[in-house]
Amino acid sequence: MKLKFYIFLFLLTSTVFSQQKQVETSVDTTKNKIGAEFKLTLKTVVSSKSKVVFPKLKNIGPLEVIQSYPIDTVKKDGNYELIKKYGLTQFDSGKYTIPSIKILIDKKPYLSDSIKVEVANVKVDTLQQKMYDIKTISNADEGIGNWWKYVLALVIILGIGAFVYWFVKKRQQKKIEEEVYKTPIEKATSLLNNLEQKELVQKGEVKEYYSELTDIARNYIEEAIHIPAMESTTSELIAAIKAASTKKKMTLTPETVENLERVLRQADLVKFAKSKPLDFEITEDRNKIQKVILTLDSAIPTEVPEEIEDQLLNEAQRQKQIQIQLRKKRNARIGYAIATVVFLLTATTTYFVVTKGFTYVKDNLIGHPSKELLEGEWVKSAYGNPAVIIETPKVLKRMDTEKVLPKETMALIKEMQLFVYGSMIDNFYVTVSTTKFKQPTDIDLSKALEGSLKVIEAQGGQNIIVKQEDFQTNEGIQGVKGYGTMSVLNPVTKTSTKAYYELLLFKQDQGLQQIMILHEEGDTYANEITTRILNSVELQRASN
Incomplete structure (x- = not known):
């Protein structure tokens, strides 16, 4: 009878693990x-x-x-x-x-497959519910719950990069104005052209358009005529221009001063009274400002330079030079910002590598499959008959042994149930099986362990090193534990991986309960999963 049992055990497990369901x-x-x-x-x-x-x-x-x-x-x-x-x-x-x-x-x-499930009532009984003291404050678990810290760190780093970009841009913008624009009129003309390219009016940003338009005029007056135009009100600015035209012997027609005043007051209405001029009025105001600037520039007394050719440079060439310098400065700003972000990311990563280790950085930033299993939502359930109550990271899947086992094998057993998660070539593998025999059988757990290891060897396990010791559940049920290392052959890639396994066997009056766990050797997260699973094992006694 024992010989038949071990032959059955080998055929049973070989057949179950070698066949795949559709x-x-x-x-x-x-x-x-x-x-x-x-x-x-x-x-x-x-x-x-x-x-x-x-x-x-x-x-x-x-x-x-x-x-x-x-x-x-x-x-x-x-x-x-x-x-x-x-x-x-x-x-x-x-x-x-x-x-x-x-x-x-x-x-x-x-x-x-058909699956049995149980639906239970929700118990609500506050009279019989025990009362407990408030728990002390506990430290939050590291890992997935701290995802917001990584997001916050990334936002801070990107914010610093954006600030560097803005700061460099402001400094370079001022430098560009000093280096590129040789005269106030050249600067004003270029800024007017750039203002039109922004298409603020088409976007409905009329207030911003008038603000920039009048700032260009005020800035030109301040730089060319030396009047504090940016700080003056409209009335003060007009009075200052009239006084400067007399002092500097500038020939200005009343129409020029009147046009400037009209546009400035129109801008005041737009900015402070929410007035909205018509499209043709906006175009006229822009043309008036340009004409006023050109008129003021021609009215300012100047000395004729010795090399007049320098003042008659082709406008297209100057604009091209301006655009080239602007492009270079923009690329430099982007480079500074990227370099800052890369530096901060590198410094942060280096800090964690030095303080926490490379494995910590890799597992928390890149991810680790066993770590995700360990920190996920675990499931405690009963499997088989007599039941093996066990807590696992995932629900074990039932395999219908009646559909895959030969008839001669099924003739030896009364009931057999098998539940599996993963496979031998996955990062984590768990099996739970329960078997009840038709005839009373004196099971030698050491021999059963040897038979199970031979089945594992037939499924791709090589160079199996085994250690055996007694195992006892939390309720005192005695069993046998086999554990050690092996090399698992991948039939697809033809490569082997070093793995660690633990195998628990318990005998009932007419049956056998078996739990196997296998994972890659050296996987600390998988070791924690294995320990937690083994500590959760509870067994239901077989009923005659």
């Missing part, structure tokens, strides 16, 4: 509250030419479909993994079975 079925929780949503997930891997049809359902058995989620498509090794989720709920407590669902793949029907 449609994988899972739920995010097997225990739920009334009215709460839980998700049914159907997953299949097909070729790029296959056509898959998931049914549109309002109800799945006794459960109501409250949400049919879009199909997620993931390209995987030249094929496509299709994932379809249904949001289910039930408003009556009890135990329910999610029936099989028919999925069409290339017009051929395939059935999903």
Whole structure:
């Protein structure tokens, strides 16, 4: 009988792990509250030419479909993994079975697994609820909860870069005006041309347009005639121009002074009284300002320079030189800003590498799959019969052993259930299995451990190093633990990875309960996951 049992154990596990189902079925929780949503997930891997049809359902058995989620498509090794989720709920407590669902793949029907779920009432009883003291303040867990710190740091760095860009721009703008514009008239003419290129009027920014237009005129008067035009009111400026024209012997017609005053007062109405001139009035005001500036410039007494050719440079050439210098200055500003941001990012990264280590920076900024599992929402559930109660980062998926095991193997057992997350070549792998035999069997856990390791070896495990010791659950149930390292061969890439495993075995009166955990060696996050899983193991006694 023992020989038959070990042969069965080897054939059983080999068959289960070597065959893949066309449609994988899972739920995010097997225990739920009334009215709460839980998700049914159907997953299949097909070729790029296959056509898959998931049914549109309002109800799945006794459960109501409250949400049919879009199909997620993931390209995987030249094929496509299709994932379809249904949001289910039930408003009556009890135990329910999610029936099989028919999925069409290339017009051929395939059935999903049926899964048992439980819906429980929400208990609200404040009289029997124990009262506890307020907990002391605890430090927040590092990781995902601190994402806002990284966002804040990035915003601060970008803000510093923007400030550097603005500061350099302001300084260079002043330098450009000093270097490029040789005379006040040249500066005023260029600024008027630039003002038109901004198209402020077309954008509806009339107030800004008049503000810049009058600033150009006032700035020219201040620089050319030496009148404090920027600080004067309209009346004060007009009076100062009239006085300067007499003092400096400038020939100004009443029309010139009148046009300047009219435009300045129009600008005051726009800026302070929210007046809105018509389009033709705006054009006339712009032309008046240009004419006033040119008239003032020609009326100012000047001496004829010795090299008059320098004053008659081609305007197009001057404008081209201005644009080239502006472009160079702009590129320099951008370069300064980028250099500042890069420096701050490098300094910040270096600080964390020095203080926290490179692994910390890589895992928190780039990401780590095991870290995400560890810090995610864990699920505590019961698997198999007699049940193995265990807490895992993800819900384990049921594999229907009756559909994959040979008839001669099934003839030896009364009941067999297997639940899996991941695979041997993934970053984290968990299996839970329970088996009840038809005939009473005296199980040697050490021999069963050897048989399980041979099955693992047949599935790609190489150079297996094993250590064995006794294991006891929190409730005192005795078992055997095997642990050690191995090399796992990837059948696709033909490469091997060093892995660490732990294997727990418990015997019941007529059955066996088994838990296996496997992950990449040296993965500290996976080590924490393994410890947490093993500490959560609870076993239900088998019933005769």
